Structure formats: structure tokens, C-alpha cells
Amino acid sequence: MPTITRRDLLKAGVAGAGALAAAGLGFDVAVAQSTTVKQNLRISGAKESHSVCPYCAVGCSLVAYTRQNTDGSVQLLQIEGDPDSPVNEGRLCPKGATAMQLATSPRRVESPLYRAAGATGWKNVSWEFALNKIAQNVKASRDATFVATDGNGNTVNRTEGIAFAGGAAFSSEEGYFATKLMRGLGLVFLEQQARV
Numbered sequence: 001m002p003t004i005t006r007r008d009l010l011k012a013g014v015a016g017a018g019a020l021a022a023a024g025l026g027f028d029v030a031v032a033q034s035t036t037v038k039q040n041l042r043i044s045g046a047k048e049s050h051s052v053c054p055y056c057a058v059g060c061s062l063v064a065y066t067r068q069n070t071d072g073s074v075q076l077l078q079i080e081g082d083p084d085s086p087v088n089e090g091r092l093c094p095k096g097a098t099a100m101q102l103a104t105s106p107r108r109v110e111s112p113l114y115r116a117a118g119a120t121g122w123k124n125v126s127w128e129f130a131l132n133k134i135a136q137n138v139k140a141s142r143d144a145t146f147v148a149t150d151g152n153g154n155t156v157n158r159t160e161g162i163a164f165a166g167g168a169a170f171s172s173e174e175g176y177f178a179t180k181l182m183r184g185l186g187l188v189f190l191e192q193q194a195r196v
């Protein structure tokens with residue numbers, strides 16, 4: 001008797017439930033099934049690599065399907081939730097479901113953008129320019145707004161003119177590092193997206 005894995009069960013359950021719901025809503029189940037077949041053909045024989053969604057600390061697992069082309073290059077075919085993961089059981093939130101675009105979108109921003117004071121548009125700049133500009137602005141703002149003592153004469157040493165917001169793609173280590181750096185500069189206004 002063939003062994004049915006948890007993964008097979010999840011796939012069958014999702015496909016069956018999806019077909020029933022789609023039929024009830026008036027969608028063309030045959031079209032949906034043919035799309036699934038095409039998708040399966042597309043990743044048939046592809047190499048499966050397991051990874052973790054980079055967007056937040058929930059840590060949902062991903063499966064990336066790749067194929068090596070005849071010229072030796074590797075093509076990313078598909079990224080989807082890993083049904084074997086106890087964290088997300090094959091599901092991804094809308095943000096995680098765009099992981100493929102993170103790698104392949106032609107609209108991805110690949111260099112720093114700078115909009116000068118008074119300018120109406122952004123321009124591409126080098127990392128050296130961007131980092132120097134940030135360092136200069138941080139220094140100028142910190143010098144201008146640093147508070148050494150409060151109204152009662154207590155030593156507070158805080159920088160009130162700068163706030164910091166961490167991105168959702170931070171790992172725990174990056175969040176720790178950013179917090180240490182910002183506290184070292186005296187910042188008190190720290191926020192972090194996806195503090196889960």
C-alpha cells in the first residue's frame with residue numbers, strides 16, 4: 001500500500017477544497033485545474049531548495065524551484081510555501097507570496113535613490129554618496145538636537161531630532177545591531193515593522 005505523506009495530504013486537501021469553493025462561486029474549475037497542471041509541468045524535474053521568507057520574524061519556510069539551463073545559468077522557476085514546515089504548513093501571507101518578485105521583478109530598485117532638497121524627482125546615486133550623505137545628516141541633526149540634561153538637571157544624553165524605523169526584512173541579528181547603534185547615538189524614538 002503506498003504511503004501517504006503529510007505533504008501529499010495537504011496538497012490533496014488544498015486542491016479539493018479549492019475546487020469545491022471555486023465551483024460554488026461560479027469559477028471555471030477546468031481552467032483552474034489546467035493552470036495547476038501547467039504549473040506542475042513548469043516545475044517538473046526542477047531542483048527543490050528550501051529557504052526561509054526574509055520579510056519578518058515569523059520565519060515561514062519556502063521552497064524555491066530552479067532549473068539549470070544548457071548554458072549553465074540557473075533559472076528560478078517558482079517560489080511557494082513549504083507544506084512540510086510546522087510554521088506555515090505551505091501557506092504564505094500576501095507579502096511572502098511575492099518572494100518570487102523579490103528575485104525577478106524588473107521594477108526592483110537596485111541602487112540608492114536621492115531627492116535633493118527642493119528637487120521634484122529622484123536620481124540614482126552611488127552607495128558611497130548615499131552613505132556619506134546619511135552620515136553627514138545624522139551628525140548635523142544629532143549636534144543640533146542633542147539634549148545632555150533635562151529640565152531638572154538630570155543627565156539624559158539623548159538625540160531627540162532623529163527617529164529610526166527598522167524594515168520588515170530585518171533578521172533578529174540586524175534588529176539587535178540597529179538598536180545598539182541607534183541607542184549609542186542617543187536615539188529614543190525607535191520603531192520596528194513586524195515585531196513578531
Ligand code: SF4
Pocket residue numbers: 053054055056057058059060088091092093094095096097
Ligand atoms: S512576511 Fe508573511 S510569509 Fe514571510 S515570514 Fe512573515 S508571515 Fe511568513
